[in-house]
Amino acid sequence: MSEVVLKFEKLTKKFGNFTAVNGINLEVHRGETIGLVGPNGAGKTTTIKMIAKILRPNSGRILIRTDQSDLEDLQKVSRTTNQIGFLIDIPAFYNMTAYQLLRYFANLHNYPKDQIDKRINELLELFKLTEWKHEKVKNFSKGMTQKLGIIQALIHNPEIIILDEPQTGLDPLARVEIRRYIRELQSLGKTVFVASHMLYEISEVCDKIALINYGSIIGFDTVENLAHILKTSELNCVLLEPLKPSELESLLKKLTEKLHPYLDHDLDPKISMIPIKYFPEQQGLKIFYDGQNKSKGEILKILIKEFENDFTVISFTQPKTSQLERVYTEMVKNNKLNNGVVRKNGN
Amino acid sequence: MEIRKDYYTGLKPVLYTIVFEVKKQKKKFYVFVGITILIAFLVGYVLMSIPNNLLPDTQLDFFINGLGFILYLTLFAACLFFSGIICSEYSKKTGFIVFPKINKYKLILGKYFGNLTLVVAIITIYYLLLALLGFYYYGGPINTLLFSSYAIAILYVIALSSFVTFFSSFMRSVVVTIIVTFLILFIGFNIADGIVLLVLGDKFEPLYSLSYLGTLITGILHSPFPDPRYVEFTLGGGDGAFGGREFTIGQWITPSIGMGITLLLIYIIGFFLLAAILFKRRQL
Ligand SMILES: Nc1ncnc2c1ncn2[C@@H]1O[C@H](COP(=O)(O)OP(=O)(O)OP(=O)(O)O)[C@@H](O)[C@H]1O
Ligand SMILES: [Mg+2]
Numbered sequence: 001m002s003e004v005v006l007k008f009e010k011l012t013k014k015f016g017n018f019t020a021v022n023g024i025n026l027e028v029h030r031g032e033t034i035g036l037v038g039p040n041g042a043g044k045t046t047t048i049k050m051i052a053k054i055l056r057p058n059s060g061r062i063l064i065r066t067d068q069s070d071l072e073d074l075q076k077v078s079r080t081t082n083q084i085g086f087l088i089d090i091p092a093f094y095n096m097t098a099y100q101l102l103r104y105f106a107n108l109h110n111y112p113k114d115q116i117d118k119r120i121n122e123l124l125e126l127f128k129l130t131e132w133k134h135e136k137v138k139n140f141s142k143g144m145t146q147k148l149g150i151i152q153a154l155i156h157n158p159e160i161i162i163l164d165e166p167q168t169g170l171d172p173l174a175r176v177e178i179r180r181y182i183r184e185l186q187s188l189g190k191t192v193f194v195a196s197h198m199l200y201e202i203s204e205v206c207d208k209i210a211l212i213n214y215g216s217i218i219g220f221d222t223v224e225n226l227a228h229i230l231k232t233s234e235l236n237c238v239l240l241e242p243l244k245p246s247e248l249e250s251l252l253k254k255l256t257e258k259l260h261p262y263l264d265h266d267l268d269p270k271i272s273m274i275p276i277k278y279f280p281e282q283q284g285l286k287i288f289y290d291g292q293n294k295s296k297g298e299i300l301k302i303l304i305k306e307f308e309n310d311f312t313v314i315s316f317t318q319p320k321t322s323q324l325e326r327v328y329t330e331m332v333k334n335n336k337l338n339n340g341v342v343r344k345n346g347n
Numbered sequence: 348m349e350i351r352k353d354y355y356t357g358l359k360p361v362l363y364t365i366v367f368e369v370k371k372q373k374k375k376f377y378v379f380v381g382i383t384i385l386i387a388f389l390v391g392y393v394l395m396s397i398p399n400n401l402l403p404d405t406q407l408d409f410f411i412n413g414l415g416f417i418l419y420l421t422l423f424a425a426c427l428f429f430s431g432i433i434c435s436e437y438s439k440k441t442g443f444i445v446f447p448k449i450n451k452y453k454l455i456l457g458k459y460f461g462n463l464t465l466v467v468a469i470i471t472i473y474y475l476l477l478a479l480l481g482f483y484y485y486g487g488p489i490n491t492l493l494f495s496s497y498a499i500a501i502l503y504v505i506a507l508s509s510f511v512t513f514f515s516s517f518m519r520s521v522v523v524t525i526i527v528t529f530l531i532l533f534i535g536f537n538i539a540d541g542i543v544l545l546v547l548g549d550k551f552e553p554l555y556s557l558s559y560l561g562t563l564i565t566g567i568l569h570s571p572f573p574d575p576r577y578v579e580f581t582l583g584g585g586d587g588a589f590g591g592r593e594f595t596i597g598q599w600i601t602p603s604i605g606m607g608i609t610l611l612l613i614y615i616i617g618f619f620l621l622a623a624i625l626f627k628r629r630q631l
Binding site: 086 | 363364367370371439440441442446450631
């Protein structure tokens with residue numbers, strides 16, 4: 001695995017008696033894209049502000065690898081500005097034109113003078129702001145300001161990019177663009193750290209996700225592993241024809257029997273009471289299985305072979321979004337119940 | 348050579364910030380220059396053209412007259428250009444974008460010198476106009492004391508700027524900073540001076556007071572330089588308005604030149620350093 005470029009050690013931030021960030025430990029490797037996901041007020045922005053040295057931690061520390069050297073305490077190194085690009089919270093700019101601002105920022109970062117204009121034009125083009133180059137930011141819409149916020153984080157082509165809810169205020173098209181751009185950054189070998197409260201928005205582009213709630217990291221792993229920790233997984237099967245209501249009950253019984261070894265047997269009653277459900281409108285079955293890839297294969301085999309005469313499966317998918325959302329709500333909920341960290345391999 | 352280059356690279360962000368700040372405040376500057384020209388025109392031309400308001404006898408007196416407004420001009424300029432210098436980064440949250448890009452000491456140095464350029468330019472324009480009018484009425488040469496006064500005025504406005512910057516470093520909003528600094532500089536020091544004068548009279552020169560230090564701007568124009576610098580007037584007596592009682596009121600006219608300059612420098616450096624330290628420590 002590549003070297004660690006950013007490391008949190010027991011990072012803690014208190015506001016008075018309130019602990020906003022509570023002893024976070026985390027390692028970010030070069031070239032990784034990490035998502036920091038948690039509900040409103042979880043401590044994402046506070047964490048990022050500490051990386052930016054806008055806030056000082058009460059205890060713990062942040063280590064950073066500057067250039068080729070060893071990991072160093074962030075508080076002790078002064079020359080980090082050119083390595084990291086930040087978008088923190090909702091961006092607010094001095095009321096100047098986009099060009100004046102970007103030029104000033106690029107200069108502050110010591111970006112090669114003869115390349116500044118080219119870089120500005122490229123980024124404005126990419127985010128479709130070219131026409132607004134010489135407009136004052138006062139006249140920008142919320143989404144345009146947000147885009148400029150992302151551009152200023154990237155202006156000096158930093159190695160580490162830290163984005164706090166980059167998709168806030170953007171239209172769907174722009175959201176897709178941002179994800180595409182993050183992938184591009186990945187392919188350039190950049191390290192990306194994105195905070196978001198919308199898990200599905202960033203899960204696709206992230207190598208790993210750190211779930212944060214009440215200032216604590218309650219899970220840090222790949223999306224798949226996180227889902228696995230919580231075991232419950234679901235499969236959606238769409239059928240060619242609707243099931244006859246008269247046969248439904250017996251069929252569901254038979255399904256439950258045949259698929260029994262692969263189903264999830266301690267389902268959260270809030271999610272579902274039974275492991276197999278039929279949705280007439282969608283002509284589909286939802287199967288809560290044990291999350292093993294092997295089981296998935298077995299289930300598909302059984303559905304096709306043993307129910308040949310009952311129905312025809314025309315699609316068999318594992319919905320990423322809802323699965324993720326559930327991982328998320330599950331973790332947040334568990335965290336509240338246990339008031340602690342979700343154990344790995346809880347099964 | 349290496350070290351020099353390093354210094355230069357280290358200073359570059361300050362220089363960029365100065366240039367950027369000047370551009371940012373351009374509009375405010377133009378408005379202020381307009382007002383400055385208007386005041387100079389009113390004080391130095393319109394007022395002099397009113398038949399009863401006779402032109403002073405000497406060029407120096409004309410300058411002393413014309414500088415009656417300089418204390419207000421410096422005060423307004425310092426308050427309006429410097430009140431937001433630090434606190435707006437916090438209240439408008441522009442710091443989120445700027446702080447990660449530049450060392451805070453360099454940022455404050457850049458912003459400070461940027462605004463200073465503009466404020467000094469405003470004062471310079473006022474003195475230039477005054478000198479021109481002086482030449483117009485009395486012919487050349489311009490009394491060189493005006494240059495001394497100009498130098499003191501520049502020092503004074505820098506001291507005010509440092510003072511306002513200091514307040515900006517811990518205040519929450521720009522408007523409150525303007526109001527508070529304005530009240531302190533405009534009224535606060537004068538009240539304090541009045542009380543000190545009443546209690547201590549000639550035993551204590553109010554050298555702590557920025558307002559008092561500002562009197563050196565016109566004080567230096569007096570030829571010869573006032574001596575003693577503490578004078579007493581007697582009011583009333585006889586059958587006058589005070590029922591026959593006599594009142595003696597003392598006044599410090601101006602600080603001495605050496606002391607005035609020293610204290611202004613202390614104000615300039617002291618308050619700026621305090622502001623920079625507070626700014627460095629302040630979290631967003
Ligand atoms: N300066 C501050 N003073 C007091 N409390 C603060 C301060 N900044 C943040 N907090 C509190 O710390 C907690 C975490 O805030 P933070 O902004 O880090 O949340 P977040 O995860 O970024 O949430 P969101 O998704 O809404 O942006 C919140 O409860 C917030 O009220
Ligand atoms: Mg936030």
